[in-house]
Amino acid sequence: MLNFVNTFELMAVNYHGDEEQHHRFVHDAKLLINAIVMQLHKINSVFKDHMGALRTTAAFLSGITMDMPLGFEVFLPIRLPVALSARFNEEQRTVQLYRSNYSHPFFFGDAANAKCMNLRMQQDMQHVIGKVPFIAGYWGAIYDIKYRPMCYNRIPFAHQVYAEERGATDRGICFDFILALELDGAELPLPLYYKAPIAYKWLAFGLVDINRSHDSADWGVLVPRWQSANVALRLRSHNMLLLLRRLLYAQECFTLAAPFLIKFCFAMTTVDCGEHYKRMGVAELMITTLGHQVFRNFCELIVKSAVGDHDANVAATEELREEQMCGKGLFAMLSKGFKINKVSTRFIADYFQVNYVQVRPKTPTTPEPTSPNHRMTVTTPAATAAPPSDDVTPPPPSSTVEPPPASLAAPPAKDPLPTPTQFIVKFLSMSPSKNGKRNTKYEIRIDTS
Structure with missing residues (x-):
């Protein structure tokens, strides 16, 4: 069994x-x-100068695999050329x-009216x-381009442009x-109850009024806190969403695995958690994002927006409900694993479709000296390994070669990386001396390769 929290952190960091x-x-x-922007300019569209951030909303799909920019977005920001006045509703957060x-x-x-903007x-x-x-x-790939608005009561609230690679299956x-x-925020500040940072920008987006509790002029308010995250936090969130996509796709929750839903629920997580989301671990962040996917009212949105083929809408609703039930099971398993802080490699392999190999460092061992020839490996800084000279007295065969003392080493800031140094002690010959004692000759060769 592996440590649940640490394993998810390592998976996110090492996912490439x-x-x-x-x-x-x-x-x-x-x-x-x-190509899209060129056509918008030809028809003199009001959006022609506001599509610069469209690249951040892109995602590449190929079966279970998904890729997207590091600075991914689900909102396409548009700035009006004039100053606006605002009227906030604290209770409804609009x-x-x-x-x-x-x-x-x-x-x-x-x-300003979100319906007018989305219809245009x-x-x-x-x-x-x-x-x-x-x-x-x-x-050489040929992309067939399709546009599909996501509508409620025939009013779009989100948009999708899908370029499907011709001749490929589920790839585009x-x-x-x-x-x-x-x-x-400097021009039109938010009220204090939004707890916005000192320097910030905020977004106003259209609401889907399922319960008919909003005015047509109401906008939702969101502070995009993920935009102020550093590169390390962005990479962690980016890879976490890619792993979440693999988890849902492997369990055939294809609707929940859609890039739009994954990124939007991550945005909702940042809204609920505020700046605290930046201190959340990968496991907690994934579980919270998955919770938004499976416990939100997406099924009700499909049921009440039934336009066109009634049977097709009923079938899609039942399919999504089954996916949400499966997603709730995944949520329960991940929550349990997070609580006990344990996970198995088989769970990771089966549910994420990745091979997780735990690499354990090898314990260094020193071989026992045997026979007249001895081979010993000692890790020493390369700068301290001096070449042998004729004045050096070789050690006896049974002795152990010691590394240079710490006092001879260079300062830590200037030390090169340690390199393995091979000391090969070889017995040569013995000859009698004049005083009756035997002289033993050894050859010491130092190999720093």
Whole structure:
């Protein structure tokens, strides 16, 4: 049995994807973005200058494998060119944004409206994909491009552009994003109950009003705390999500394993935990993110947004409910393992589809000297290993070669890395001397290779 917390930390730190495939993914994603932006400029879309961050929402999918940028995002930020006034609702954690006598496609009257913004994105993206149905990648792959909005009551709340590699199964590049207005905390500060950091930006995004408890002008408020994380924290979160994708895909929870849902639930984890999420371990972070996936009301969202084929919606709902039941089982197992802090290598191999090999350091041993020839290995700094000279008195055959004293070593800051030094003591001959005693000759050869 392995230590649960430490094992998940090591898995996240040492998880590496295919570098060549990552290189192709990055460049082909840029090619797709350039084609989309070019078409947006041709139709003079209001989004033409706001797609620079689209690359951060990209993800490469190939079966159980997923790859995405280190600075991954699920929100596509848009900055309006004017200052806005805000009205916050502490109980519902929402905001309404106003600008008097201002005309903009995102506004309905004097208030910014998320429905107007998302409907405009849907209209423009459908036109763009109609003009660019496919594109050739740099390495010969042909991508068939599709656009699919995620809707509730025929109003999109999220968007997906999926470039499927022609001739391949379950392989392609997808861009999943939620449109959000980006605001500067210095210009429009948040109330104190959001506990925002000193220097920050915050996002206002459209809400899905399942219970009809929000006004059409209400926006959700989110402080993207993951954007202020250092590289080490970003890498930990990045690899944690890749491992979570493997866990869910291996158990055939394909809907829960979608990049959009994984990244969005990670964002919800940062909202719930605040700055504390940066001090959470990989195991705790994964369990919390999985909890958002399996205990949120995604099934209700599908049931109440039944548009089109009723039978297809019912089947999709039942399938998602089964996946959530499976996900709850995974959540229970991981929570139990986290509580007792134990996990087996077989669990990791079966549920994550990775081979975890625990490498134990070898215990150094010194062989016993035998026969007239002795071979001993001593680890010494290379700078202190002086070549032999004729004045050196060789040790007797039964003695042990000692390393140089610490006083002769260079200061620690200037020490080179220790290198293994081979001392080979070889018996040569014995000859009688004039005083009747025998003289024994040895050869000492020092091998530092």
